[in-house]
Amino acid sequence: MGTEELYPAGRLSAARHATAAAGLDALLLTPGSDLRWLTGYDARESERLTCLVLPAEGEPTLVVPALERPDAEAAPGGGLRIVDHADGDDPWPLVRAALPGPVRAVGIADRMWAQQVLALRAALPDAAQRLASEVLRELRIRKSPAEVAALAEAGAAIDAVHRRMGQWLRPGRTEREVAADIAAAIRAAGHAEVDFVIVAAGPHGASPHHGTSDRPIGAGEPVVVDIGGTMPSGYRSDCTRTYVAGGPAPAGFVDLYAVLRDAQRAAVAAVRPGVTAEDLDAVARDMITAAGFGDAFLHRTGHGIGLDTHEDPYVVTGNPRPLEAGMAFSVEPGIYLAGRYGARIEDIVVCTTDGGQRLNTTPTELIAL
Structure with missing residues (x-):
């Protein structure tokens, strides 16, 4: 089977609509199965931030470490806007810039590292944080x-x-x-x-x-x-x-x-x-x-x-x-x-x-x- 069948591009659109229906302004997904299910990208877990920013309205953006950009560009899902950050740079302004308009509530990856959750809270102090699984569970629970x-x-x-x-x-x-x-x-x-x-x-x-x-x-x-x-x-x-x-x-x-x-x-x-x-x-x-x-x-x-x-x-x-x-x-x-x-x-x-x-x-x- 081809990777296109396992990781079809339409998933991002379905997740965006489900995000809006759940009353969330965006999903923020660090490395893990949710990110891979949506994009095909098997990202590395590390202290360097990788984060898919999926607004309920607007273009999705994948924030990645500069040294991992080639891997992100080669992901089966393809077609994502990618922005990168160098070692020593603060990546969280890139996340904030990828979020259009006011942000009242976001869904975060269920297994996002605590240090990233706290950094996100500092970057978006007025945004309520909920679990992304509230949105993605229903999309993933029935296998294609x-x-x-x-x-x-x-x-x-x-x-x-x-x-x-x-x-x-x-x-x-x-x-x-x-x-x-x-x-x-x-x-x-x-x-x-x-x-x-x-x-x-x-x-x-x-x-x-x-x-x-x-x-x-x-x-x-x-x-x-x-x-x-x-x-x-x-x-x-x-x-x-x-x-x-x-x-x-x-x-x-x-x-x-x-x-x-x-x-x-x-x-x-x-x-x-x-x-x-x-x-x-x-x-x-x-x-x-x-x-x-x-x-x-x-x-x-x-x-x-x-x-x-x-x-x-x-x-x-x-x-x-x-x-x-x-x-x-x-x-x-x-x-x-x-x-x-x-x-x-x-x-x-x-x-x-x-x-x-x-x-x-x-x-x-x-x-x-």
């Missing part, structure tokens, strides 16, 4: 066909890594050794960046965000492997499978895993337009609770994914948002027994016009290596 294709490409790449797990995950090897092999394979499978590698064996599997350690993997221990990366397109992968290496699983684990597998499959099957995010969460949660493991399901059932690994919509109790075609999110229930073991199964699913499409296609059975 090109974005779905990019996510499918990411899903296929991470699936290819899971299929090779038997090469690395063996008793006696440490979690860290296995993780190093996985990280290399994530890049070899086509990712531009490795975002995370969780290899959590035995009791470590009961900590959902364990990471890795120098603890050797024991024979027959369940191992939770949660991995993801960023593709050259900017779109992300995220997939979890649970393995047992070099021996039979502990007593009780096979039954626990069967409960988890059935709950995850049921939740995937329940995806369709109109189902609320919290009701989808309840599909998996109610089955796990009925089997006696409710207190061991420690997190939400899923999160949206796109240019960020975690973005809207969140599949969680308390989110009444109905699913819509084009929404992409994880379905990843887990069961975690402290001091013993844990298990998680995660697929990325896209809501279609009449159901859901799994973008991860490796088996969800307990995988014995």
